[in-house]
Amino acid sequence: MAGTTAPARAGTTLRARVGVAVWSVMLAAVALGPLLGVLLPGGGHLLLRDGVTTPRSHLTDSALGLGESAARAVPQDAVVAVASSVVDGGTLVVGILLLALACAGIGAGVMVARLLNTASAAPRVVAATVAIWNPYVAERLLQGHWSLVVGYAVLPWTVVAAESLRRAVTARRAAAVVLCLGIAGLTPTGLLLNALVAAVVVLAPGAPRRLATGVVLAATLLLSAPWSVAALTSGAGAESDPAGVAAFAARAEPGLATLGSLAGLGGIWNADAVPSSRTTWWALVGTALLLAVAAAGVPALRRRRGPTIIALIGLGLLAVLLTALAATPLGLDVGRWAADAVPGAGLLRDGQKWVALWMPGLALAAAAGSTTAMRAGVASLLVVAALPDLAWGAGGALRPVHYPDDWAQVTAAIGASEQDVAVLPSGTFRVFPFSGEVPVLDPAPRWLAADVLQTGDLPVGGHVVAGEGERAREVEGRLLSGRAPDPSLGVGWVLLEVSSRGEFGRVDEAVGALDEVYAGPDLVLYRVPDAITPAPADRTAAVATHLLWAGLTLAAGATVAAGTVRSRRR
Incomplete structure (x- = not known):
């Protein structure tokens, strides 16, 4: 009998x-629905709010975090720039999104199997459903935050890796933690979310290990180098507009206070980047359904009382509570003070993104109460019913767009220019006929092989949150007032995105002194005569930190893979 138990269990686990x-x-x-069309040849590109993909992006200074604006999209932009030289940028990003969401569910299942010590598929399926099908995922997809979704998807894997490291520090287990943090580190927030989870797990009561804590701390410091070194050397992003604190605060949804919205993994600051059901009374019903599924598992979790489980649930509840407090009048006052007095505090202004820390605990609780196939089926159905319009790309909102030919023509005309490009209309967001009525981030910085000046100003709720692009603001002001850019400003090109709605001011007067290079129905490009080429930025530190991040992540992946092969052979 004993000889058949292990194979049977292995078969069940498989x-x-x-x-x-x-x-x-x-x-x-x-969940992605029609957006998956991007994976087909000629299938288009993602262009929705902050989510911008182009056929090819380039390793400009901005992509390395050396522009005027804070290095918020590194090493993400550099990775896409390098990879899109081989694979179409749209195919790359949407493929990563599909893989990330699937891995979020698979990782949640692995986390449940480890922490709840179960070989059953039922609780794992429920955990996977909670991890993939929730308002946080829907809202970040609709906001275009694809790299944040990647960081979110790594969270359950980080839990598993950190729990293993906590029990015994080996090269393979340390590499697993580094790999998780490296993948999540596509964006600063992703790295910090996963570093917090890893730290809480290795420091959970019962078996704290200094070496394990040191691994997490060292990995976090080294993997954050692409954006932390850029911030320290350039100073960009050290100061942030205090107006952004209220603009980006978490938001109460219909029938729910801010705390209730956050507890249900909702409450993003942008009321337009939500599925339709979250704008009606169904937000209350959906949140109640999700929390009811989780509450059903609380008695089972109490019986286990594992230190890691307690730590994860505590961290998640603390994230919900602090984010809700940050949206109160007192919290907003503290946030505005921090924006003025604390360098880099702008990284914290989008408070709702930190509620991702609640997902592992929520998935564990939901799984603990779903021990049979019947219970798991009902629980999964309730979770999906809580957010029915995440289906088919959030009701079709996630769909490919096709760029007009003008974009390729202008990109070819400018080439790999060392002079900067000024763009109008003013602001960083556009409304193009080919992309629909939703404002989208200007795709020019990712299309062109030259640095594009951007003010970084963000319109939020009828107010404008000022960005860091002072030189861009000066050039934009000149163009709007009818004056050509001064040659000493280093601007060699002026691009008018004429099919976009927006403020062009008296630019017709300004371009009278410029040389027209290309004119199409969507874009018009001018050359600035006698423009001075600015001194090239020193890329040494930026390139070194990006290579450090990539090298550590790849080396960790190779170590984990080699260890897995060896263990299976044994």
């Missing part, structure tokens, strides 16, 4: 893993 993987891929595909 079937559970395959089942969770298939379910996770299916949920991810349904």
Whole structure:
């Protein structure tokens, strides 16, 4: 009898893993819906709010975090710039999104199997459903925050890696933590979210290990180098507009206070970047359904009382509470003070993004109460019903767009210019006929192989949150007032995105002194005569820190893969 138990259990575990993987891929595909058309040849590109993909992006100074604005999109932009030289940028990003969402579900299943010590597929399926199908995922997809979704998806894997490291520090287990933090480190927030989770797990009561804590701390410091070194050397992003604190605060949804919205993984600052059901009374019903599924598992979790489980739930609840407090009048006052007095405090202004820390605890609780196939089926159905319009790309909102030919023509005309490009209309967001009515981030900085000046000003709720681009603001002001850029400003090109709605001011007078290079129905390009080429930025530190991040992540991945192969051979 003993000789058949292990193989039977192994077979059950394998079937559970395959089942969770298939379910996770299916949920991810349904969530992305029509956007998956980007994966087909000629399928278009993602262009929705902050989410911008182009056929090819370039390793400009801005992509390395050396522009006027804070290095918020590093090493993400550099990775896409390098990879899009081989794979179409749209295919790359949407493929990463599909993989990330599927891995969020698979990782949640692995986390449940480890922490709840179960070989059953039922609780894993419920955890996968909670991890993929929730307001946080929907809202960040609609906001275009694809790299944040990647960081979110790594969270359950970080829990598993940190829990293993906490029990015994080995090279393979340390590499697993570094790999998780490296992948999440596509964006600063992703790295910090996962570093917090890893730190809480290794420091959980019972078996704290100084060496494990040191691994997490050292990995966080080294992997944050692409953006932390850029911030320290350039000073960009050290100061932020205090107006952004209220503009980006978490938001109460219909029938819910801010605390209730956050507890249900909702409450993003942008009321337009939400599924339709979250704008009606169904927000209350959906949140109640999600929390009811989690509450059903609380008695089972109490019986286990594992230190890691307690630590994760405590961290999640603390994230919900602090984010809600940050949206109160007192919290907003503290936030405005920090924006004025604390360098880099702008990284914290989008408070709702930190509620991702609540997902692992929520998934564990939901899984603990779903020990049979019947319970798991009901629980998964309730979670999906809580947010029915995440299906098919949030009701079709996630869909490919096709750029007009003008974009490729202008990109070819400018080439790899060392002179900067000024763009109008004013601001950083556009409304193009080909992209629909939703404002989208200007795609010019990712299309062109030259640095594009951007003010970084963000319109939020009828107010404008000032960005860091002072030189861009000066050039933009000159163009709007009818004056050509001064040659000493280093601006060699002026691009008018004429098909976009926006403020052009008296630019017709300004371009009278410029040389027209290309004129199409969507874009008009001018050359600034006698423009002075600015001194090239010193890329040494930026390139070195990006290579450090990539090298550590790849080396960690190789170590984990080699260790896995060896263990299976044994």
